[in-house]
Amino acid sequence: VRPALIALDWGTTALRAHLLGTGGAVLEARAEPWGIARLPEGGFAAAYDGIVHGWPRLPAIASGMVGSALGWVEVPYRPCPAGEEDLAASLGTVPGRDLHVVPGLLDAGRPDVMRGEETQVVGALALRPELADGALLLMPGTHSKWVRVAAGRVRGFATYLTGELFAALRGHTILGRPARDAGAAPEEEGREAFARGVLAAAESPDRLAPLLFTARSLVLTGRLGAAASVEYLSGLVIGDEIRAGLAGGTVPAALIGDPSLCRRYTVALGLLGAPEPAVLADAAPAGLWRIAVAAGLIDSAAAGDAA
């Protein structure tokens, strides 16, 4: 296996780099806290040169916020439907370097946008080809994405602000105060409170807004422990997201993201009667490889039996 591609997942808060070899095999992985909002002195160029230091001169490809208006080079959103070929045909390039940047996707309806997740989707379809025919993919996180795939292309998607909403509620409203004062709940009590929140969001005819306050009123009336209330709150916001996401009648076939967060979503999906989805921890390197191959950045011998 010889080195063939430098693959970068370059978001707002982190920069991750993979040296990929023939067929897309991961030869080496590196990570730095050099997201586009936290660049080192010297900016994008210094971050790039730093993270690839010592690696051979190779074609490079990046996805994520590096292609946004605040990134190194702005690559316009590509409208849906779009798959790896469409993304490969719309790459931006960083002047003076052999670095190619994957566009984000636009769902013009709502409208909705993504940058970085489109590459994870391509990777997921590479790792699990059975998803390509038609599937709903759920990417939990700061900005959860529910992505509809058909015939190997993203047809459309919806973003839920769940992770950021939870962080803002926990850190900056009265709902987070009991748990801030009380510390962490025992694990079992926390699990129960999370499930209770999921079910409250799923079963109530109410929308989320009036339910949020129950994270306080249940504590004030002695029906919920202070420490566990933050787990209940997590259950409310995740349960609300899943209830809304399932309203289309399709269940997610796969989760893509942080393993512990995916476990949390798997529990919530199960509570709402959805079957257990597949879980993919990180599909970005596989996605970047596929797009690079489709764009002809890899010589045909190295592309091999592209993963």
Added chain:
Amino acid sequence: VRPALIALDWGTTALRAHLLGTGGAVLEARAEPWGIARLPEGGFAAAYDGIVHGWPRLPAIASGMVGSALGWVEVPYRPCPAGEEDLAASLGTVPGRDLHVVPGLLDAGRPDVMRGEETQVVGALALRPELADGALLLMPGTHSKWVRVAAGRVRGFATYLTGELFAALRGHTILGRPARDAGAAPEEEGREAFARGVLAAAESPDRLAPLLFTARSLVLTGRLGAAASVEYLSGLVIGDEIRAGLAGGTVPAALIGDPSLCRRYTVALGLLGAPEPAVLADAAPAGLWRIAVAAGLIDSAAAGDAA
């Protein structure tokens, strides 16, 4: 008109005091930033003595968080249904002082709780007796309350975290960033963006969570000005609250609260086809007076034709 009662509205962040005379007339009003979370040196006693300084020795009554577990004296929640007589029969007292504290209310169903708003409701019914037979009252704010009144008593209520949710989203998520960077929008543009948010929340089949992200995606796709996006976000959360509140089939007959916030809610209610409600700026002194009279704290001559 001679002085008859000291009436305190004592919340988390502010302490307001009224010297009331015969019949409940306001003789003098004072305010200090001595909410129960911001007490001066010397605590509750120092705050109390400071704000009533120079006033005659009179019976005193207080409502709000001063009666909570973190207050001067904890007064248990009174279950709904409850009216001024029920509240008057359940007053707490501060040992060693002639200060009586109004209990909060509990709606056991959801459950839901309030402290302070119950007194505003009593005042609103005194100021607008036609509301007492049966009405929905809306008290917008940090924790908006939708209060169902019948036969002069609070039957039940629901709390929406709207104000605090908006502040957390604006101040501590990516949704607030465009407006933080761009400053305030021109007034007309802001009004339009607010209305657009209200209608988006009201007309969409979606729940709030996936709509929130449109406050970002509309800006990123050039369909919404950065400065106006915070007004759109305000419209989304207020529109979502009102849509949920109207789902019961009853429209609010009156708004009670800060006049500029009530104007915002009046606009939103109008956009959703609800008739213009009455607006009451501050009903706390009238409510405290009524509860004090019902509790026999005022001698009968001074009680007069109780307002």
